Amino acid sequence: HYSFFEGQPRWQEGTEELTYAFDPDNGLDDTIKSVFGNAFKRWAEVTTISFRETASYLTADIRIGFYSGDHGDGEPFDGVLGTLAHAFSPTNGRFHLDQAEDWVASGDVTKASLSNAVDLESVAVHEIGHLLGLGHSSVEEAIMYPTITARTRKVELADDDIQGIQVLY
Ligand code: TQI
Numbered sequence: 001h002y003s004f005f006e007g008q009p010r011w012q013e014g015t016e017e018l019t020y021a022f023d024p025d026n027g028l029d030d031t032i033k034s035v036f037g038n039a040f041k042r043w044a045e046v047t048t049i050s051f052r053e054t055a056s057y058l059t060a061d062i063r064i065g066f067y068s069g070d071h072g073d074g075e076p077f078d079g080v081l082g083t084l085a086h087a088f089s090p091t092n093g094r095f096h097l098d099q100a101e102d103w104v105a106s107g108d109v110t111k112a113s114l115s116n117a118v119d120l121e122s123v124a125v126h127e128i129g130h131l132l133g134l135g136h137s138s139v140e141e142a143i144m145y146p147t148i149t150a151r152t153r154k155v156e157l158a159d160d161d162i163q164g165i166q167v168l169y
Pocket residue numbers: 082083084085086087122123126127130135136143144145146147148149
């Protein structure tokens with residue numbers, strides 16, 4: 001079953017659009033950016049919120065970046081595997097990914113040659129759930145279930161994810 005953060009924080013009532021931006025210092029290519037776009041679209045399809053990329057990093061609602069180790073927010077990354085990414089509850093908007101992972105942004109992660117390969121869209125869909133206000137789910141099929149194995153892809157929202165997010169939006 002789905003859960004929320006303590007106090008059930010959410011983006012403001014009436015929010016129709018949230019903007020997102022990529023840390024300009026990361027210099028991410030379009031392939032990677034489009035993976036995030038697809039992940040946002042999955043949540044937009046089941047809520048009343050749409051997501052739009054903006055170039056204004058500092059004023060975007062959701063700020064996405066890849067960092068390694070200690071990156072200044074008191075939650076250092078730990079190298080290969082372990083923590084892959086973290087996102088914060090509404091309305092913080094920080095969405096950080098561990099630069100040390102072997103991210104797979106295109107192609108079939110189950111066929112990746114690196115045993116540590118992690119599917120970027122799978123992690124993005126999960127973290128966006130947190131950014132919108134979902135905690136973890138006890139339902140194994142749910143995107144918000146707190147386990148993912150390397151070299152697997154899980155990007156489809158389950159009924160449980162949809163029911164949870166529709167309580168909020
Ligand atoms: N990152 C954790 C996560 O997103 C960070 C975290 C732990 C967290 N507890 C939290 C974030 C509570 C918000 C609220 O769950 S992770 C998965 C999963 C991670 C884990 O790197 O461990 C995914 C990132 F669920 F599969 F285990 C993405 Cl999909």
